[in-house]
Amino acid sequence: MKKILLLFSFFFFTTSIFAQTLSQYNTGTLYDSFENPAQTAFILDTSKQFASNFLIPNFAGNFFLSGDAQATLKNRFFKNQYDNSALKINQGQNNLANVNADVYFLMFRWFSSFNGDVEMGISAQTKFEGHGLFTDETIAALNGTASFENSNYSNVFNSNYNYQAYNQISFSYREKVTKQFAIGFKFSALLGIEYQKLDITSSNVNYDKLNDMADVTLGGTYTTGFVPGHMVARDYLPTLRNPGASISIGTMYRTNDNFVIQANVKDLGFIHWNSQSAVYNFNNTETINGLSTPAREDSIYNAVYKIVHNNGTVGSFTTPVDGHAEVSVNKSYWLDDDNKLKYSPTLIASKELFYSGFVGGLVNPFQYGNYIATLSTSYDDLKTFSVGGQFMYKTPNFEIFIGTNDFISTGHFAYDALNKNASNISNNTAYTGLSVNFGFALKFGPVTEHPMNASTIPNGEKGFLGRVWGRLFKTDN
DSSP, rough: OOGGGHHHHHTTSOOOOOOOOOOGTOOOOOHHHHSSTTTOOOTTTEEEEEEEEEEEEEEEEEEEEEETOOOOHHHHHHSSOOTTOOTTTTTTOOOEHHHHHHHHHEEEEEEEEEETTTTEEEEEEEEEEEEEEEEHHHHHGGGTTTTTOOOOOESOOOOEEEEEEEEEEEEEEEOOOOSSSEEEEEEEEEEEEEEEEEEEEEEEEEGGGGTTTTEEEEEEOOOOOOOOSSGEEEGGSOSSSSSSEEEEEEEEETTTOOOOEEEEEEEEEEEEEETTTTEEEEEEEEEETTTTTTTTTHHHHHHHHHHHHSSEEEOOOEEEEEOEEEEEEOEEOOOOOOSSSEEEOOOEEEEEEEOOOEEEEEEEEEETTTTEEEEEEEEEOOOOOEEEEEEEEETTTTEEEESSHHHHHHHHHHHHHHHHHSOOOOOSSSEEEEEEEEEEEEEEEEEEOOOOSSSSOOOOOOHHHHHHHHHHOOOOO
C-alpha cells in the first residue's frame, strides 16, 4: 500500500475542491433543499409531511486533472506502468488536479407549519476539499532517473497542496415569509477528520545514476492536523477532536412575471484543529537509493516523509472551509398546449469565497410527466467548458436521479479504465476528469394540506421569520 501512497497524495489529495451539483438547482428534491436552504422540498396538498433518504447515500463527486502528467498517471493507475513521454523536464510546466466528494448519509426533513409554510430538517454528511499544483518533474521522479538527462536540477519539485476532510451535522430551517419571498438557513457543526498542507518553495536534486541514487533537498512548510498513526476506518467517524461550525444562508424571490431568483452563501465556516497538530518549517536533505528498482516509490515516499517532518512546532490552528457565494435565475415555460412538456432553464454563477474558483452554468431541464432530462453546460476560471446531464424520475413523494457534470471527460475516463489492453494510454483530451452524482428520497406521513383545504384547523400563526418580517415591514394586520 505504501508503494503508491505518494502517487495518491498528488493525484487525489493535492486538489482543488469546487463542489458543483448545478443540475439540482430548482428541482425541489430533498438534496436541493439541503444544498440551497431557501428551496422547498414539499408541494402543498400533494406531498406528504416527512421526507428522508432512509440512509441511502446521496452524493456528488468529481475530479479534474490538466497538464502533461495525464498520460503518466493514467498509465500508472490503469496499467501499473509509467509513460513519461509527454512530460517536459526543466521547462517550468505545472499540472492542476481538482477533486471533491460530498456524501449525505442522513437527510430528514419535515413540513412543520401549514400557515407559515415552514420546513425544518437535519442532515449528516462527509466532505473532502483541498487545493494544489504540482510540476512535471514531481511525477517524472516517481519513475526513477529515465526522464532526467542532467545530474543536477534546482526548484523543479516546487509544488503545493492542501487537503481537509470533515463530517458535517446540520439543522436546516426554511420559511416562506411572504407569497413571493422565502429565506432559509443551514446551521452546521463541523467535526474535522484530517488536514494537510504542503508548500515546497525550494528544491534541489543531484542524481548519481552510476550508483542508482539521488540526494534531494526540499525547503518549505508542512502543516498537519494530528491523527495518531495511520488513518483507519474509525478515524472517519464523528468526534469532537477537531471542532468547527458553518452557516449557509439562502433567499428565494419570485417576481411578478414568475422569474425565480436565488442567492446563497454556502458553508461559511471554520475548523479548529487540535493542540496535537503541527507546523513544520523544513529545509533538509535525504538520500534516495534504488531509483531503478521496483521499490523506488517506497524509497521516495519515505525520504519525502522524513524531510517534511522536521523542525516542527506542535499546536492548534484554524482553517476555513471552502464556502461559496451563488446567484441563480430561473423561469419555467410550457412547450405544448396540453401543459405536459415543461422547460425550466436556470442560469447560475458560483464563486469560491476563499479561493479563486469561479463557475458559470446554464442548466436546461426538460420535464415530461414524472421524467426529467437535464442538459447542463458550465465554464470556469480554468477556461474549461463542460457539458453534463442528469436523468430524474420524480413524483411528489418519490425521487431518484443520477447524472454527471461532464459527459466527455467522464466518458474518456471510463474508456481508458476499461481499455487496459491497449498498448498505451495517451493524452487524448485537454484534461482528464470524472463526475457523478446520485440521489434518492421518499416522503411519508400525512399530506401537507393547504389551510383552506386542511382536514384539521391550523393555528393561523406564521413561522418565526414571518412574524419578524411582519413587524419590520408592518405587513401584519
